[in-house]
Amino acid sequence: MKKHNFSAGPCILPQSVLQKASEAVTNFNGLDLSLVEISHRSKDFVDVMENARELVLEHLNLQNQGYKALFLHGGASLEFLMVAYNLLEKKAAYLNTGTWADKSIKEAKLFGEIDIVGSSKDANFNYIPKNYTIPSDVDYFHCTSNNTIFGTQMQEFPETNVPLVCDMSSDIFSRVLDFSKFDLIYAGAQKNMGPSGTTLVIVKEDILGKVSRTIPSMLDYQTHISKDSMFNTPAVFPIYVSMLTLEWLKENGGISEIEKINNAKAKLLYTEIDRNPLFNGFVANAEDRSKMNATFSLANDSLKDTFDASWKAAGINGLNGHRSVGGYRASMYNALPLESVQVLVDVMQDLEKKS
């Protein structure tokens, strides 16, 4: 039986998607060829790319509004610098909410002045800073919607006249937002969409072409827009699997339906963390808790061996917290069923009964 996979990333994917993907590896579209051994310029693969890019804009409600969806290489980590390369002329504003935000700031500093308008570094990133102001003279504002490692999530996004850039690696397609508020969204595929190896970028075309520096072709969003994400050989397998996941999401009612399940999963687990005296949540304020990654620890570390043995015996995978936080992290991405969260909650309740 399949494990209850709470892995933070690469993440759980729908079983039906994995099944279809494995068939395509041996015989794609009945071509008697593998998906990974045909030309990326063949009609069969060009259709995959077009379908994937369409589905992205459709799910986010961004069709016909000047946005382009791109599948690039290099992970979200390359976007940390590509964003600055393409958009930062003089000064940009950043919100520092965790390790990934911190890394994006480090890269952006290579290109201009960075104004850190809010930070929760003082408390090991256990909350989301609020009431910060974004100067009107910056080239853009950058934030991280969901902090995968610390388990915090932004519920509100600022109203601002400057371009809004967001790293949505770990919560894209998980909840309904007004995505048209954002000018550039990026996400490594492997948190909530597909295997690692491709990065999704959604960019409003009219924010580009404004910096004075020369941008190398591979790092220039306009190159990839003009070549429909086919400037060089795309990551065919991760893009294909991402397309299958996006189709699966559509068959299951889209973001609004998956959000209901995500809310139910988060409620089930956080209710238990709050109720059970053996566990403590990591995040300081309940309103900042992530619905994707729940971070928690044992109140008494002497129960660690018993708890670890119990969840492993229950078929749970990937519950250990990130080394910078410790404790546990339950990642509840779109493909994780509610039943898996129930299994975890049962293990937590059993521990209470036994101790």
Ligand SMILES: *Cc1c(COP(=O)(O)O)cnc(C)c1O
């Ligand atoms: C995992 C993660 C990244 C890094 O992604 P890579 O694709 O490994 O470069 C960046 N931002 C967030 C929010 C993440 O969760």
